[in-house]
Amino acid sequence: MGIEGIPNTMLAAQVVEFNAPHKIHSIPTPTSLAPHEILVEVAVASLCHTDFMVTEGRMGTSLPCTASHEGTGTAIAVGSSVHDFKPGDRVMAGLPRDRCGQCTDCLGPDKLKHYCNKIKGYVGVTLDGAFAEYMVVDARESSKIPDAVSFETAAPLACAGVTVWGGLLRADLKARETVALVGAGGGLGHIGCQFAKALGLRVVGIDARDEALELARECAADVVLDARGGEEKVVDEVKKVTKGEGVDATINLSDAATAAGLACAVTKMHGLMVQIAQPPEVSIPMEQFIFRDIRVHGSLLSSRTDAQRMLDLVAEKKITVKTNPFFGLQQLPELIDLARNGKMAGKGILVVDEQEGEKVKGRLGSCS
Numbered sequence: 544m545g546i547e548g549i550p551n552t553m554l555a556a557q558v559v560e561f562n563a564p565h566k567i568h569s570i571p572t573p574t575s576l577a578p579h580e581i582l583v584e585v586a587v588a589s590l591c592h593t594d595f596m597v598t599e600g601r602m603g604t605s606l607p608c609t610a611s612h613e614g615t616g617t618a619i620a621v622g623s624s625v626h627d628f629k630p631g632d633r634v635m636a637g638l639p640r641d642r643c644g645q646c647t648d649c650l651g652p653d654k655l656k657h658y659c660n661k662i663k664g665y666v667g668v669t670l671d672g673a674f675a676e677y678m679v680v681d682a683r684e685s686s687k688i689p690d691a692v693s694f695e696t697a698a699p700l701a702c703a704g705v706t707v708w709g710g711l712l713r714a715d716l717k718a719r720e721t722v723a724l725v726g727a728g729g730g731l732g733h734i735g736c737q738f739a740k741a742l743g744l745r746v747v748g749i750d751a752r753d754e755a756l757e758l759a760r761e762c763a764a765d766v767v768l769d770a771r772g773g774e775e776k777v778v779d780e781v782k783k784v785t786k787g788e789g790v791d792a793t794i795n796l797s798d799a800a801t802a803a804g805l806a807c808a809v810t811k812m813h814g815l816m817v818q819i820a821q822p823p824e825v826s827i828p829m830e831q832f833i834f835r836d837i838r839v840h841g842s843l844l845s846s847r848t849d850a851q852r853m854l855d856l857v858a859e860k861k862i863t864v865k866t867n868p869f870f871g872l873q874q875l876p877e878l879i880d881l882a883r884n885g886k887m888a889g890k891g892i893l894v895v896d897e898q899e900g901e902k903v904k905g906r907l908g909s910c911s
Contacts, residue, residue, distance in 0.1 A: 546619075546620050548733070550567045550572055551571065551572060552571060553572045553676035554567065554675065554872050555570045555609045555671075555674060556611075556872050557606075557608060557609050558598050559604075560606065561565060561598060561599060562599060563598075563697065564869040564877075567872055567873055570609075570747060572677050573622070573678075575595060575778055575821065576620060576622040578625070579641075579681055580625070580679050580680065580681060581620070581621050581634060581679070581680050582617065582618070582677060583634050583679070583680055583705075584616050584685060584896065585616040585676060585678055586674065586694040586894070586895060586899040587673070587697075587903075589673075589890055590611065590613075590731070590882055590892070592631045592798075593610075593667075593668065593702070594611060597610065598610075602776065604668055605899045606668070606696040608671060608767050609672050609673075610667055610673075610674040611667045611668050612638050612665060612668050612673065612701065613698050613700075613701040613774065614666070614667070614672060614673025614678055614680075614701060614880075615633070615635050615665070615673075615688060615698045616633075616673075616678070616694065616895075617631065617632070617633060617790030618633075618634075619677070620885060622682065622902055625682040628682050628685070628807055631742050633694070633697075634680065634687065634688065635687075635688050635689040635700065635854065636673060636685045636701050637680060637681055637685065637686065637847060638702060639659070639665055639681060640662070640663050640664055640665065640670055640807060641663035641684055642659040642662050642700070643661035643662065652735070653711075653848050654845070655713075657846065663873055666680060667726065670735065671699075674872060675895075676896075686845075687856055689855060689857075690858075692857050692860040695866055695899075696862075696864045696866075697733070697854065698892055699864045700853065700854065700857065700864065702736050704845070704846050704853060705845045705850045705889060706730070706731060706842070706843070707847070708735075708795065708845055708850075708853045708870065709843070709845030710735070710794045710817045710842045710850065711735065711744075712845060712849060713737055713817050713840055714814075715743070718813040720791040720792075721745040721784075721785055721791050722747070722791065722793065722794065723792075723794070723809050723810070724746065724748055724749065724759075724789040724794045724798060725749045725794070725797050725805055725809075726750060726755075726795070726820065727746075727748030727755070727767070728754065728756055728888070729746065729797070730890045731796045732864055733761075733889060734864060735897065736759055736763060737762050737763065737862045738856070739866050740762075741862065744820065746764045746766075747766045747767075747769045747781060747832070748767045749769075749770050749805070749809070751770040751771050751797075752885065754886060754888040756769060756866060758886070758888045758889060765784075766780070766781075766788070770799075774805050776889045781809040785811070786905040788811040788812070789811035789814065790814070792815040792817065793806040793807070793809055793817070794806075794816075795818050796815060796819050797818060797820050798820045798822040800822070801822065802827075802828050802829050803818060806818075807827055807831035807837045807839070812835050812837075813836045813838075813896040814837060814838070815838045816840070817836070817842050818841050819887045845847050845899070865888055865890065865893070866889055866892045867881060867889060867891045867892065869891065869893050871894070871900070872893060875893060890894055
């Protein structure tokens with residue numbers, strides 16, 4: 544279908560060359576929608592670790608590609624087969640677009656559908672994403688944002704949130720059991736601490752930066768441990784608070800070379816380590832597999848059903864995301880500089896829409 548009432552061009556930040564800065568320029572606005580697509584006027588988009596992997600050429604991205612896979616905004620137009628959304632709805636973009644619908648994963652359990660290996664692509668990774676004034680998303684993969692959740696909060700949840708939420712669901716823990724998060728004070732970790740507490744779990748937060756350790760404490764981790772003390776000391780401290788056994792499961796969110804091994808070491812015998820971080824190689828000492836029978840499970844995103852459940856929990860429990868807002872696409876270089884210097888606490892966001900920017904500035908002013 545054609546789209547009426549939108550400008551012919553829009554501002555966007557694109558990867559046009561690998562290992563080079565984004566190009567911020569005017570490009571054509573999407574002019575048509577497939578039956579299951581939504582045109583979203585972007586309000587807030589977030590920066591994610593995967594964005595750096597895209598710019599490094601590690602994700603199979605065809606160039607040029609509009610960056611950011613963490614986007615929120617307002618539905619402007621919907622395709623002919625879209626029945627769950629209407630213009631004016633507040634949307635959290637789903638990453639997948641156009642699953643094949645025929646493969647084993649598409650026909651299997653809901654929690655595996657996003658693993659489709661014949662998919663058209665993922666917004667902001669292999670297809671145009673949210674660092675633009677408008678973006679196209681797949682209605683079958685996207686979620687409605689509850690009224691109580693701001694665009695500012697929801698944008699980082701589009702990937703960071705659904706990813707750590709999916710990892711916690713894979714851990715399959717019961718209330719009062721204990722989970723450790725390695726990287727607890729990072730962009731995913733501080734959200735994961737709050738999710739875990741909302742699920743009734745005890746939380747051990749492990750990190751290696753002062754800013755991150757403080758953020759883990761702010762997000763109600765029951766025990767916060769500094770990984771810079773070394774694996775032996777961290778394991779000893781974990782055993783002190785778990786009756787000598789270790790935690791029931793661990794979520795590894797850190798790319799550090801020793802992080803996966805540490806995540807296994809703090810986990811009890813026969814326990815589960817969920818690997819979410821995406822370093823080029825994951826290194827785990829043989830002893831963790833053979834002598835301690837630690838199971839390792841990878842995890843990627845979560846289903847649309849689980850994403851909606853996550854958003855509803857965020858609204859119900861008033862879960863917050865620590866954001867570092869920048870205003871307008873032209874400020875993307877400053878946001879990237881902050882993210883690269885290792886001092887950022889939480890998630891960096893770009894407020895794309897001017898009206899939304901005034902709301903965010905107002906909230907910042909009320910907190911000062």
